[in-house]
Amino acid sequence: MLLIKCPWCGTRDESEFSYGGEADIARPATPDTLTDAEWADYLFMRKNPRGLHREQWVHAHGCRRWFVLERDTVTYRFSATREPG
Amino acid sequence: MRAKASSPDKGDSGGMGKQQPNRLPRGGRIDRSQPLTFHFNNRACQGYAGDTLASALLANGIDVIGRSFKYHRPRGIMGSGMEEPNAIIQVGVGADTVPNLRATEVALYDGLTASTVRGWPGLDFDLLAINDFCHRLLSAGFYYKTFMRPGALWKWYERCLRKASGLGVSPQLPDPDRYTHRNAHCDVLVVGAGPAGLMAALAAAKSGARVIIADEQSEFGGSLLYSAARVAGNSADEWLGKALTALADCPEVVLLPCSTVFGYYDYNFLTILERCRDRPAEPRQGLSPSPPEREGSKRQGEIRQRLWRVRAKRVILATGAIERPLVFPNNDRPGVMLASAVSHYIHRYGVCPGRRGLIFANNDSACQAALDLAAAGAAVAAVVDCRAAGPGAIADAVEQAGIDVFRGHVITGVTGRKRVRSVQVTPVSADGKTLNGASKTIACDLVAMSGGWSPAVHLHSQAGGGIAWSEAHACFIPDKPGQDNVSVGAGNGSFALDACLAEGQQVGLDAARQCGFEPVPFSTPKTVSATVNPLQPLWRTPALQSPERSPKQFLDYQNDTTVTDVRLAVREGFQNVEHVKRYTALGFGTDQGKLGNINGMAALAECLDKPIAEVGTTTFRPPYTPVAFGACAGMDVGQLYEPVRKTPLHDWHEAAGAEFEVVGQWLRPWYFPRAGEDRLPLPLTKKAGARGAETGGEGGDRRKPFATLSLAAQAPGEASAREDLPEAVARECLAARNSLAIMDASTLGKIEVQGLDAVAFLERIYTHNVAGMKIGRCAYGIMLGEDGMLMDDGVMARLGERHFYLTTTTGGAAGVLHWLEQWLQTEWPELKVYLTSVTERWATIALVGPNSRKLLQGLNGDIAFDQADFPFMSVRSGVLAGFAVQVFRVSFSGELAFEINVESDEALALWRKLMEAGGQYDITPYGTETMHVLRAEKGFVIVGQDTDGSVSPVDLGMNWLLTEDKDYLGKRSLARPDCRRADRKQWVGLLSEDGTTVLPEGTQLVEANTPGGRPPRLPLAALLEGSRLVGKPGRARGRARPIPMVGHVTSSYYSACLGHPIALALVSAGRARKGDHIHAALSDGRYVKVKIVSPIFYDPKGERQHV
């Protein structure tokens, strides 16, 4: 079971958290102007890297705050946490 | 501090000798003052407290414990711990029965009953032993070759195979025992309490670290429990006692005997199974054990097993090593044992497993078994050693005891089927590859073998560490650790006792330092060690015949994998060790290759002509040994499995006799049956002539539609649509339509939204025009996922300029709040909006029916309820009958209706008042079933029933809710080509043409051109495969014919108000097909003709809710 550091509460068991997928996917400001392919890229396409991956987590059974983590998908080590935005 | 005190008793209480022919007159760590009776395969046997089932069986002279997996060869006990591959037994009966336990790990208790899981139908007369003589049919890959054609017969094969392979019997009753979990943290977790682990724990604990030390045996000590060595001037036993006392005296040390560390997960998280109590609890007085006890009524008293979840700063793996068997013809005969197990049974249990032993080894360690046997009074026929030089210094002691040592010899044959009778011994060349001399036969009934030792690297490997081949010891040893752990002692390839003690001490001190403690050194205990001749790898004895013609040489006893199987796999093209494993079943089962893996790798390496290091090994995964489901579940069973949520009105519903259903975690009234009301079985058919005579009805006539219903003649085996329909539901529905009904809607999710940017936020979430809502007005709102599909719906009320109140579906409450928070926090943190769940603050009471307003107007209060002051879709706050309330004029039934929010703790009082005042209108409480029928009559969607995450608002006909001139989540997706396909499934109503059939929900809909409404004829193969009737492309002649599928039924009820069944369905391009006929394909093969209609069946203009 992973140990995850919530920026507000500190290090807790993985079971207190929920996963929110890849980070840094900004919602397009004007979806209507996007082509179908561009919209599909935002909607469906996600990275699946071997190595460092920036992803969103929420301390669901704690402070209920979202934050961004960088996780190594090979070693499951976390290298950074920060607030979203 | 729960180390078990050892209680070696040096005297024989006498009188047991006859029953226990192999029990030594003295010695062992058993309690001879506590004789125990147990039954094995219905035979009464005797043992002592402190025995394992295996040691007691050996004491009783029981040689054959089971039959082997594939060839059904008789098998005896081979090991003394978790490595035992053969003695797999079933313990207990009824609810307490546990399959597939190793007899070597079952602590004996009085009254224990055990039976063989192998050997069908009986142990002594085994029909399937014929397999042993037909083994060419059962070679490697036999599963894949023999049983794959025809595929349809696999189910039959599998059933017979399971019976034949004897995998034990699962308990058929609920487990009455209690299990629990415990979370723990420590500085240092030590796995294994042999010499290395004990020293490590002592060193860390003396330095002040918090230590947990776990060992799977009931007593700490590992090899010290049967060692003849002297440690620090004491016998091994005396030194062990002192070390345990010193350890127990350290503060903050937890000692866990009978505890297997079975999993090593990320961030030094390990799981330990502690067997607190081996025997099942006594059944309670007056209860026979046979009837299944009610779920949740667990036996009182002790915990049977405890699952520890430990997070450790540092982990020391002192897991020891597992002795390897040697590979020679018929090396599986009862009486062939691991040499260490022989010593173990003599020293620990006072049991001598044979009368005339013979040692066969490629290393020095097995000589101890010869000395132990001799000391126990048994004859020792010989020590057979494949090394030309033979054993080191210990050989002197062996020869002084008058035992012949055959240097440079190997065993080339074994006689005896149910017990070893003799072995054939042949001289071998110095490299161990070729036989070079005449064989001689030596009589013996016990072969103590040792092929060297394999470190138990499983946990190290689970933690992500690598393993490396050690040429010196001919075994895999831990390489670079994957986490904060270190391996030590025999588990690290250091087999000598002095090395174990010194290394253990060092890593213990290091671990304490790494955890921030100042190490406190102490002197290392000295041991006397003799010079040892190095081990010589002997992976397979050279045989007199070719391996294919020779008697079987077993690599993996539990799976009956032989040298021949591996050679065959290689001949057939399998080279990767993972492929060979799966093809030959090497390393499968509960054993997971603990005994056989390395010998198997070596056999593979020999065939491939590669070094073993290049062949590699298979992956180790948790659990190290099997874990019962009960232990995994712990306390999370029965009523503790999931929380049950009850509304503030629950007690009233219960008193009123409600039937409940679970919605999310809520218990909601399903319907309120009255005395004398039947649950009418369906399908329902009206009596001739009564058809269409009733719709609705008034007052006393309310039950009339049902009075004309009767049970349709039902063909045998004909599955009906809905199993039954409670009469109460019809009564409740008619009350709501005709007078007044009341429902507890407290489970609705409720969220308050406040803040400067509340409007801007909600505009992005909901599809309708939020800014245009006036204060005091309500709106029906839907939210979409970014993929454009309907996610949740509810009512939105504007309570103030920047203050909104939302309702969600009962099941969606938590998810919607989570969703809204995610967008606020991650995408729009600049918006000043606050979300608060008020689901449990408010209880919600729905008053439904044409008399609802009259009832409210008759109560004291300051809210005007007339149409002009309180129009449809608006909200008022005020006082009603003395209670502070929020009243919403919304309707989920199409009737004039009000939903009243009242503080939860006042809900019951208001409900009672409403019931009392409603008496004049025959107020009728109703539940979720009636709610569903009422909304279906009106064509209102239920998210999650009529939708499944692939249904857009356009599919549902909700275009009127979609705002063109703003963006909202999911809007862009509605313009994707796939969302605009003309043939998308659209939500429509369905009417059964026969006017009587209530379609099962989920029924597939097909075009009308089916062959006469009769089911296609099914060939045998299709039946065997459980072939679907519908939609399967029929290639072969005789297969089910393809029928275009056009949709499925999402909701279906009998409408008492309309007097006929109604259904809602998703049908491809359905809205343009109103009036068309299609067919519903029931699972029993019948087809029901249905007509596509509007989803609004009742009051299509929506006038009733506006009055």
Ligand SMILES: [Zn+2]
């Ligand atoms: Zn937190």
